[in-house]
Amino acid sequence: MPLWEDKIRKVVPYTPGEQPKEAGIIKLNTNENPYPPSPAVKRALTDLPDTDLRKYPDPAVSELVGALASRYGRKPSEVFVGVGSDDVLAMCFLTFFNSKDKTVLFPDITYSFYDVWADLFRIPYETIPLDDAFRIRPEQYIRENGGIVFPNPNAPTGRAMPLADAEKIIAANPGSIVIVDEAYVDFGAESAVGLIPKYDNLIVVQTFSKSRSLAGMRIGYALGNEKLIGYLNDCKYSFNSYTMNRTTIAAGCAALSDEKWFQKHVGKVIRTRERAEKEFAALGFRFYPSASNFLFVTHPEKPAAEIFEELRKRHIYVRYFAKPRIDNYLRVTIGTEEEMDVLFAALKEILA
Amino acid sequence: MPLWEDKIRKVVPYTPGEQPKEAGIIKLNTNENPYPPSPAVKRALTDLPDTDLRKYPDPAVSELVGALASRYGRKPSEVFVGVGSDDVLAMCFLTFFNSKDKTVLFPDITYSFYDVWADLFRIPYETIPLDDAFRIRPEQYIRENGGIVFPNPNAPTGRAMPLADAEKIIAANPGSIVIVDEAYVDFGAESAVGLIPKYDNLIVVQTFSKSRSLAGMRIGYALGNEKLIGYLNDCKYSFNSYTMNRTTIAAGCAALSDEKWFQKHVGKVIRTRERAEKEFAALGFRFYPSASNFLFVTHPEKPAAEIFEELRKRHIYVRYFAKPRIDNYLRVTIGTEEEMDVLFAALKEILA
Numbered sequence A, B: 001m002p003l004w005e006d007k008i009r010k011v012v013p014y015t016p017g018e019q020p021k022e023a024g025i026i027k028l029n030t031n032e033n034p035y036p037p038s039p040a041v042k043r044a045l046t047d048l049p050d051t052d053l054r055k056y057p058d059p060a061v062s063e064l065v066g067a068l069a070s071r072y073g074r075k076p077s078e079v080f081v082g083v084g085s086d087d088v089l090a091m092c093f094l095t096f097f098n099s100k101d102k103t104v105l106f107p108d109i110t111y112s113f114y115d116v117w118a119d120l121f122r123i124p125y126e127t128i129p130l131d132d133a134f135r136i137r138p139e140q141y142i143r144e145n146g147g148i149v150f151p152n153p154n155a156p157t158g159r160a161m162p163l164a165d166a167e168k169i170i171a172a173n174p175g176s177i178v179i180v181d182e183a184y185v186d187f188g189a190e191s192a193v194g195l196i197p198k199y200d201n202l203i204v205v206q207t208f209s210k211s212r213s214l215a216g217m218r219i220g221y222a223l224g225n226e227k228l229i230g231y232l233n234d235c236k237y238s239f240n241s242y243t244m245n246r247t248t249i250a251a252g253c254a255a256l257s258d259e260k261w262f263q264k265h266v267g268k269v270i271r272t273r274e275r276a277e278k279e280f281a282a283l284g285f286r287f288y289p290s291a292s293n294f295l296f297v298t299h300p301e302k303p304a305a306e307i308f309e310e311l312r313k314r315h316i317y318v319r320y321f322a323k324p325r326i327d328n329y330l331r332v333t334i335g336t337e338e339e340m341d342v343l344f345a346a347l348k349e350i351l352a
Helices: A039-047 A050-054 A062-072 A084-096 A114-120 A163-171 A226-237 A246-257 A259-282 A304-313 A337-351 B039-047 B050-054 B062-072 B084-096 B114-120 B163-171 B226-237 B246-257 B259-282 B304-313 B337-351
Strands: A079-082 A104-107 A125-128 A147-151 A178-181 A202-207 A220-224 A294-297 A330-333 B079-082 B104-107 B125-128 B147-151 B178-181 B202-207 B220-224 B294-298 B329-333
Touching: A039 A246, A039 B039, A039 B050, A050 B039, A062 A079, A062 A220, A062 A246, A079 A084, A079 A226, A084 A114, A084 A147, A084 A178, A084 A202, A084 A220, A084 A226, A104 A114, A114 A125, A147 A163, A163 A178, A220 A226, A246 A259, A246 B246, A259 A294, A259 A337, A304 A330, A304 A337, B039 B246, B062 B079, B062 B220, B062 B246, B079 B084, B079 B226, B084 B114, B084 B147, B084 B178, B084 B202, B084 B220, B084 B226, B104 B114, B114 B125, B147 B163, B163 B178, B220 B226, B246 B259, B259 B294, B259 B337, B304 B329, B304 B337
Parallel strands: A104 A125, A104 A147, A147 A178, A178 A202, B104 B125, B104 B147, B147 B178, B178 B202
Antiparallel strands: A079 A220, A202 A220, A294 A330, B079 B220, B202 B220, B294 B329
16 A cells, blocks of 8 residues: 555545547437537637637636626626636635534435535535425425525426425525525526525536536536625636637627527427427336426336446447435436437337 | 625635737737747638537547547647646646645745736645756755746746656656646657656646747646546536637647747747847846746846836837736747847836
8 A cells, every 4th residue: 555545535436428539429418409409519620710729828718707697687896707607616615614613415316416516625515305206395404504505496306396486495404505506507497696685505517528518518507696606716726727728718709699599499499308308208107397407207118227237238328326215216317319219219129 | 795705715816917909009018929830720610510519519529539649659648738738737736735734835935926826726835945046956856845946947937847856856856746837848858758767656737828929728637647637627627627628629639730830939038038038138138947938037137117107108018917926027039030129129228
C-alpha cells in the first residue's frame, strides 16, 4: 500500500450513461435531444476568429449571462453559468449545503448524482421516499434540514409536481437553500423561475443539454437572487476562473438566439412522446405521465432487465437502473419518429 | 440577514487578470501566447459536425487522453484532462490534499490560486519563504506535511528550479503527493514528467493555455502513475462526468497534432524574451532569469505601482500584485516583437 494512501479522498463516482463509439446505435439512454441545435450554432462556431483562441475567455461570461437574463426576465447578477447543469449543481452543493450538522434532503428515487455530490463533499443527507405513484410529497420536506434539492420533472420517473407543491417546500424552508433542478422542465413542467423574486432561498437550475440540443457543448445555468448567485460565483472563482471557453459561449448565445428552433423541436419531442405513450400502452407497458423527454416504463410480464438486454442486442440502448424500487423499470429517451418506429418494432418482437 | 446564512460556504475568490473588452489594448497581463494556435485548430472546429453537438461528449475524453499519452510517452491511464490547469489543480487539491491534520506546503511567493483552493476546501496549509533571490529551497520541504505543490518555473517570478532539486522534494516525501505545476515549462525549464515511473507520489500538471496558444479553449492535464490518476478520475466523475466538450476535444487534439507549429512559436517567444531581457536591463530594471513566457521586473528608482498605472494610461496592461515582498515588481508577459517595441518606447518615456 502506498504511504500516501491516507491523504486521498476516496469516493464511488457517478456512472454516466454509455456513449457508444460505434455508428448505427439507436441511442435512447442519456436523454439527449434527437434533433440538432439551431444552425446558428454551427455559424457561430465557424465564425469564431481563431486568433481569439489564444486569449482567455471572459471570466464573467457576460454575453451568455446577459442573454440568459433577458430570456428569463432576470438581472445578469441573478444568473450563474457552468459546464453543464452537473457543474452548476456540484458548485451549488459545495456552496449551499455547508451546514455543520443538519442533513440535506432529496427524494429516494431521483437523479443519481445527488448522493454522489453529497459523498464527494462529505455532506450528510437523508432521502425521502416518493409515494407509490412516484410523487414527491411536499409535506415530508417540512422539517429541519441543511438544504433541499429535487428535480422537477423528477428523473428518472419523468413525473412533474405542480408548481404549488414546489412552492410549499420553498416557502416552508426559509432557513435552507432549496434547489429546483429543472433539467427537463421545457418538455412540460411548470418552472419555478417566477418564484425567484418571492423567495430568497430558491435556486433554479436548467441546462442546454436537453431542450436546446447542446449536450455536446456542456452549458448549464442557475437562476436565483443576487446574493445567492454572488456566493455561488465566489466558490466558482475559487475553483476555476474560466470554466466556459470561447466556443461554448459563442454556441450558447447562438442557441439562445433562435427561440423559434427551440420551440419547434421541443414541440416535436412532446408530440413523439404522446405517440410513444400510446404505443407503450398498446404493448402492455405501465407508466405515469411524463413531463420530460423520456418515459419510465415497466411491463407486468417481462422483466425490465431482460427487455434491456434484448434491446441492446438489437443496437437499441435505453437506461436501466439496478436500484431498489425501480429495478423493473426502463428509462427510454424520446427519439425521432423513425427511431421510435425501430424501438416499437423491436419491443413487439421481444414481447411476442 | 437571511436565515440560511450559516449554511453558505464563504470564501474570498481568486481574482483573474483583467480581460479588457476594448480593442487596441496591448495585453501583457495574463501570460497568453501572442501567437494564434495552429491552423489545424480552426479546421477542426469548422469540420466538427454540428449534428454531433446534440450528443454528450466522450466522458473519458479518450481521443485527447490518447494523444497526450503518446506525446509524453505515458499510458492513457496515466493521463487526466480538465478545463484548464486550474480545473486540474482544483481537482488535485480536492483529491490528494485530504489529510486529516497535516498542513500542505507551498512557496510564499507563488501562483496565487493555491491558497484560494486550500481555503475553498478547508485544507490547512503553510507557506515556505523563497530565498532572497526568489529560489525554492528543497531542504525546506523535507518535513512532515499533508502534500506539496509548487510551480516550475515558479510564478510570478519566472524562476526555474533544477530538476535535481525538484526530485529532492519528491524523493523525500514518499508519504505525500507532490504536485509539480508546469504551466510554463515549455518555455525553458526541465520537466518532471520523466520522473513519473520512479516516484508513485508525483503528479505533473501542464496546460494548453500558454505554450499551445489555447487559453480560450481551457485545456489542462495531469500526468502521474495510474493509481493516482484513477483517484483523480474518481473525484472528477463525482463532480461532473463531462467536463471537456466536443469542441474542446477537437481543438486539443488538433493543437497537439501540430508539433512543428508549437516548437516554432515557443522558439519565437523565447527569442523575444531574450531581447526583452536586454531592453529591460538597458532601462535599469532588475530581474532574475526567466524560464517562462514572462519577466518579473523591478526598478530601483520608479515604484512598480506607478509604472503599472503609467503603462495602463497608454493602454498597455501588465500585472501588478500588491503583496508582501513583491509589491515593487511587475509581471510582464512576452508579447510579439511589435508589442514589445511599443512597451519599451512607453517605458523609456515613463522613466525619462
